[in-house]
Amino acid sequence: MAHPNLCLIKYSVTSLSYSGKVSLVPLLDGNIADGTEYANEKIWNILRSGAAGDCSYLWTQTRREDAQICYAMTYQFYKNNKEPIANPIRIEKEKQVGFSVGTDVKPGDTVTIIKYISIVSSLHYERQDLIEEAVSQVREAKTIGWNALLQDHRQAWLDIWDEADVIIEGDPEAQQGIRYNIFQLYQTYRGDDPRLNIGPKGFTGEKYGGNTYWNTELCCVPFFLLSTPREIVKNLLIYRYNQLPKAIENAKKLGFSNGAALFPQVTNNGEECHSEWEITFEEIHRNNIIVYAIGQHATMTGSLEYVAKYGLEVMIAVSRFWSQRVSFSRPKQKYVILGVTGPNEYENNVDNNWYTNYSCTQCLKITLGYLEIIAKENPDEYARVRRITSFNQAEETERWKDIIARMYLPEDTEQGIFIQNDGYMDKELQSTGAIPEEERPINQHWSWDRILRSCYIKQSDVLLGLYLYYFDFDTDTTRRNFDFYEPMTVHESSLSPHIHSILAARIGEVEKAYELFMHTTRLDLDDYNNETDQGLHITSMPGSWLAIVRGFAGLQIHGGILSFSPVLPKKWSGYTFKVNYSGNTLHIRVAGKEIIFSLTAGNKLNIGVYQNVYELKQGSSLTVKMTE
């Protein structure tokens, strides 16, 4: 973690009763064979391989995108902690380079190899320098040595845990789960390069090809925003900003104009690269979470700088997309959004998906709001953005306001619920209990035809809207919708259960929230869906952290004030975490019947706890009784 280009492995063999020669063979092996996604596809070329003294290297190139990566390797060889004379044999094949070292052992002897590997990429170095860089870095690593490098690594992790650890008392499985998730997340994304994003499987599997999905904004952004004071999220946002020209081009190809942008559903360079699966290309709601994330960044950091410099352009482009994508229904006398797929991929090509329609109006509202704020707070930047986007303020904002005012939002007023999409209430509505256990998950047992016309929901849809836009909905509305939709949700997306967990906690169904939290937090540890051979659900892992912080602890922002309404699952005696808000770091411990807040960074902060607001100063702490 301290030296991101290095990888070290230490390996020891002790003879119990054997006498004779032991050979160890430190290699760089270019013959990877993962066997899952690209089993029959040659994904890279070996450009050159060789050895220089005690150092070997492998210079590779990915075939699809011409990324070049060079690996160098050296080693140290010990017998009983001393370096013997080993007479290494050099191994040089086209795709395998390294050494074979050996020595004679007798019972009780231990031979040890430390393998030093450097990995350098054309993302950071000139292509012609890659071999030299790799070799020089691995040589330096050997000079520094195992102990010092391990110490650096440990310290880097200690710093992260100090920031991000969550302690759960009384529930080792939950504790293991949340730490496992935090560990995977910080190991996957360092947040120091806006050219990089987070693939759904991180580096743990080839599925989804390392591409970026809306998972990043939906799940990773809120986690990194709150869990670390470092500016990790800004780079995730700039990643999208840099792809804005391609998102505009993408929308243009689909028939849109005037700088309207449709960000891709699946991408690594800004171009849409989803497969032909219709469900995916119709998930245009993805545009909204990108705008939402920009707004969240401003709220959580308390800074308008990103919005003014980058965010506003994205907001305008996305709002322009909606302005053209909605149509006006004569019979309904409302704006409608036809032919979409919502987050629930078990409906396809539906009209008036509630989440899509609602998040569209929210997107327009966020855009209008920040336009007004930046015009006032930073008129120069506002003028610049207006100029480069040829923004016709009067006309465009009027249209957006009209869409907000007259958007059709399907609702069942009798039951007091929002309707997922047109036609949903015509389905035979029944709970997931009606599905025989041996037919779960349904996506592995049912025909697609049957899934599409069933009432079953892959992942939260109306409920996702209630989670994201909580400030618009009271608890009773949340409860009615939760009671209606949760029983029909099969949670066959890893993005689903934490949303439901958070809402369950909000409406006081703490044990239901706990059950869904455990589903999220141990999804990969317990291989819940029998699929971890494909890799871990990296981008869903923040869900378990969010379920604790936004669910059990009830973190919300109301009128700019960071607020909590903690609950405690029966099994837990307490839980502790830190959050960062507007330059402050707040330490929260929920323990038994009370909650203790303390400010570890920042001068003072007003916080809401249940119905009251308290002022908290650095160094001081605040204890509030839990509400029953």
Next chain:
Amino acid sequence: MAHPNLCLIKYSVTSLSYSGKVSLVPLLDGNIADGTEYANEKIWNILRSGAAGDCSYLWTQTRREDAQICYAMTYQFYKNNKEPIANPIRIEKEKQVGFSVGTDVKPGDTVTIIKYISIVSSLHYERQDLIEEAVSQVREAKTIGWNALLQDHRQAWLDIWDEADVIIEGDPEAQQGIRYNIFQLYQTYRGDDPRLNIGPKGFTGEKYGGNTYWNTELCCVPFFLLSTPREIVKNLLIYRYNQLPKAIENAKKLGFSNGAALFPQVTNNGEECHSEWEITFEEIHRNNIIVYAIGQHATMTGSLEYVAKYGLEVMIAVSRFWSQRVSFSRPKQKYVILGVTGPNEYENNVDNNWYTNYSCTQCLKITLGYLEIIAKENPDEYARVRRITSFNQAEETERWKDIIARMYLPEDTEQGIFIQNDGYMDKELQSTGAIPEEERPINQHWSWDRILRSCYIKQSDVLLGLYLYYFDFDTDTTRRNFDFYEPMTVHESSLSPHIHSILAARIGEVEKAYELFMHTTRLDLDDYNNETDQGLHITSMPGSWLAIVRGFAGLQIHGGILSFSPVLPKKWSGYTFKVNYSGNTLHIRVAGKEIIFSLTAGNKLNIGVYQNVYELKQGSSLTVKMTE
């Protein structure tokens, strides 16, 4: 046409000023390279090739389905109509076998080659006999010789033209079109083998892989039923009947039970073999046209034999499918059919497609109707079918009747039209005139997202229902729906224009009918869609015949009586055709201001003309004045 295993080619070269050697090289060439669909796929193996005397052969095997075909070839070589001593050189490569023959010519000499080819298939002969069969058939052909074989071929065509010709007076382009289509149809399908069906491209292109689609029942069945007295259609129906077990298996895989059948959308052996394109697998309406075709066969032939022996089983299985596929909507208090694609493939995964819902009730009605008739007319067959299908008459028919009575059929009562599917009226409705010319066809210019949410219709959908089930709808209903839907139909399916042409004629819009007829009849001749390189639209070709007979001549059956209400397009001075009905052959000539009917086979026939019914006896004729 008289010897279906034979192919003959005659080729002559006359020297104008050349003196010297001329060689002709009759070959069988196994190196086909069509270059369109399967350009990079090796679709067959050569099992053996060789020569026996003056005969060469090529024994091949298709890789996917192990069909074996053997070709044999021999030739006759003439110089100025005499056989010279040619000393042929034998050519034997792995994939090419044949001969090279030559002779010396001087100016004025003509050399001629006649190539005799036989093609025999494992469909008709034992595999081990294929070479022998091919060689013996081609030798026999040579013995019979060019002139006699050509005469047989001519006579076979004359017989077909005598049956099937349509004469159009005053419009050579239309005349050429209809004859071109009739020629292609009879050349493609002989109707003597129930293992064969008709691929959308016939044998003219590789697109659609030679598989069977609903085109057969929709378009080819009514053509062959009416245009020839021979029992061609029975074999097309038995083709489906033989696939019933697989259709039941197919439905079972999708979660259906109790012998419910879903016939495949695309097949050649009964198994569903469509690609993953969702639109296709949700086109479950295809089940209904199969039942409709069985009913049509009984009506047109006047015989219940097929229904009793085969048809009823299919009807019960399909009705069972619908019985399980509908669901009951609580808000609507009606049966609904959710998640389908109608014939209009520019809507996808819609609810309550009017055509699907309506044809479902019709399918149930047809089934109930024939169950009653067969129970009465043929109680033994009825008992047999009931036994082998484990048909629970009381319970199942009650359910079907309930579905018929309470099916939801979307309708706009104010405008007096049926609604294509739920949500359609929310679209921005505009005519195809709003599409810039350079953006047609839209499926080559618009994104799929845009097509799906547009109002534009690929092929008739509500109108198709009005065409098939004309007996349920009055002319005003047809007119209102035609006026509403035709302006939004882009006819980007070759199955579309003839349906509209027929309806236009019915509502008196004769010139519109003519325009749509010309679109259908010259689609391939004029390469309307710039795609004949992919092959001809064989299974849509009957559309032009149907547009004349069911459109301009207005053929319908009312109360069992064959009825006509002819109209005449301005450009035509007359048209003449024959139709076969219940064992009778009727010759109809529409000429100027009158229509002349005569019975060329059968004893007597009641026919309806406009509002009256006439009795027609063999040999006599009837002249009726055209209605203005």
